[in-house]
Amino acid sequence: MKRFIRMRGVAAAALVLSSVGLYSTAVSSSGASAANAPFVIGSVNSVQKIDPDVVTNFLDFEALGLIYDMLVQENSSLKIEPDLATSWAFSNGNKVLTLHLRTGVKFDDGSTMTSADVVASLTRAQATATADPSASFIGSVTNIAASGPNTVVLTMSHPDVSVLEGLATVNMAIMPAAAITAGTIATQPDGTGPFEFGSNVANTSFTMTANPNYWGGKPSLGTVEIETIPTEQSISAALQAGTIQMGLLNQPTVVSTLPKTFKIDKALDLSYRALQLQDKKGILSNVNARLAIACATNRQQILQDSVFGQGKVVGPVPLGPYATSPVSAICPTQNLKQAKKYLKAAGKPKGFSFTAITSTDLDSTSAAQAIAMQSQLAKVGIKMNIQNLASNAYIQDWLKGKFQAAFAENGADPDPYVMYGRYFGAGAGLAVPAGYSSKTLQAELLAGDENSTAAGQIKDWKALSNTLTSKAVWIWLFDANDFAALASNVHGFTLSPVNTTQLASLATTSVS
């Protein structure tokens, strides 16, 4: 018995000692933000590829967007502004684009950027062997030529002012011609951006250091590390433990649990949620049936149920100077009486049924959207069956158009041609999943693309929005907020709405 008591005493002492040890470590870790320590960002994703011409993941774009510059960029108002090109002009009926380059810009390898580098970079992006997913954005470009050391001329096959938007993506990053020739871009990023590549440990971390030669001035943050933390709850825990200074979050529930000491920056994500409809066969080929769905839908309620209201109900063009307003030409808000009228006109006064696919792997909110919409449609007798698929199964079915309806989160762009040309334009690459085609839409897209006057473009893109919603081609739902949770000593960071360059303001961020 005495031995037992003695053993218990030893165990209790060990427990107390270890608790004290762990607690002291806890306290020291929470205040361990030394001035020269890396600035650590937690993200559920990891950087997969480091060749800017082949990246497709958002985090790859965001990380490489800090290492590379493009010719132009989108500002926080989603307007095109200078980046490596300081000015530009369209000529010859919008078939020629002349770009004047910034001078004195250096790559990470120390060489100076010239027009030869720009020509080599855009030529690489266009090459079939590169398989650049944004190559179609400059598909109209038939010739890329240098005109002097600081001028580049793009010649297009037809008038195409949207080519400028295409040049703003990281897939069109400018890299040294010598590195392209040497074939080192895929392993050793070499750009002109505010940070230089440090290291990339697969599925674990991506590190960058400040570029001392950055043309915009050396960033205040010495080292930036993007750490992969598999769950948002763990990101929240890491923030509270003080081991990371910023967390990239999507789930409002996680954001709401953070203490008030953290600064929450939020921005409407430049992507939108929509119910895509395959309009070529079955009941959904009937425009009145689609309009009945549109009118029976309460978008605000879906926004509330799926992302706790953290976002905005939007139309086909969610953000930017051509944003759709009102969000729909037909039933911008729920109108059940009107929905029943459309059902009668469709010859289905008692309703009909169809199946919608979702993928919670791709969009964790899609099931909640579907359930909310299911109950709304049921009020007018429309039965929506829901089928949830794994990500790859969803993508395969989506690409082949093997669905009646699909809850989708699609990337957006301020330029409607860039956004919808690939779905509804002539010879569109995504015409099959788009599920709808019409000469009217094609003509409207082309008119907007060819028009270089601001007033003309506003008129053209409004007409496009009207056509898309008055035919209920798809049902556009909402645009959700993205969040960045910041430690209280982080200053100057603003989440950009452009989700491929969300971290751009790290160049001017500081830690006190």
Place this chain on the structure above:
Amino acid sequence: MSALLAVVRRTFSTLVTLWGVSVIIFIVLRLLPGNAVSAAMGVSEGLLTPGQIAALNRYYGVGQPAVQQYLSWLHALVTGNLGISLVSREAVSTLIGTALPVTLELALFSMIIGVAIGVGFGMWSALHPGRWQDDIGQAISVIGLAIPVFILGTVLVVFMSTHFHYFPSSKPFAGVLTNPWLNFQQIIFPALVLSLGIGAAILRTTRAAVLEVSSLNFARTALGKGVSRRAFVWRHLFLNALTAVTTMSGIQLGYLLGGTVIIEQIFILPGMGRLLITSISNRDFPVVQSTVLIFAAGFVIVNMLVDLCYTLIDPRTRKQ
């Protein structure tokens, strides 16, 4: 000689099992919709021209016939070369070489704690049947079996970070040799979470086995002969119950490898589980194949070792 033959026979059947596993993994992965190209490109795959898709197929090596892919993988496996990751372009052996020690360390810690909980409380419970000590043991086993590891892990992480601003796993993983104290802090909490389920199963088995043995004639005879309490408990009861406890521990170790997949996600441990999840979502076939094969090999080898342990624990099996 017969023991050697048994070992050889067992090793051969293990190899056959692993070959079968390799075939199943290979087929199942190919039955899944999509490939590395579609996983990498997502819906953007629809925007690629046929020439671009052909270029990507060459890059990812997904255009080869399935049989050729399997044979080249098997050949590489036998020669110790596990191939190259389709996504990170790193050698699979390097990725596994980094991840495997983390998972093994986690499994070892979990097993030690689990066995300590299971055997300790199991014995305590069995020696006091129907009394409050037994009730505590039963309660621990019910709680351990009922709470899923992902809930317990998440609650622990939230509790530590919210109340103590403490989450050592969120720091870069420290090796056991480079920073043993940080390494201990990073491993101990996920190990505790995993060990509760293991301990609960072992606890129930220990309790049942000890109670069964204590009711046998030889146990009563030993007590009648005046054997000391300690000798009776450990030599007569525990040793005779050890076969069942070992079997359960072996099974739990197998399941433990599966449990690490979830717990490594919650506790940000760069182990095999996290590598597997990431590779599956990226359709990174060379990594998935080799990772699953190592999990399967771990399960099979543990079972083989458990069988061999019987001969050490129970002399009767040696005679058989």
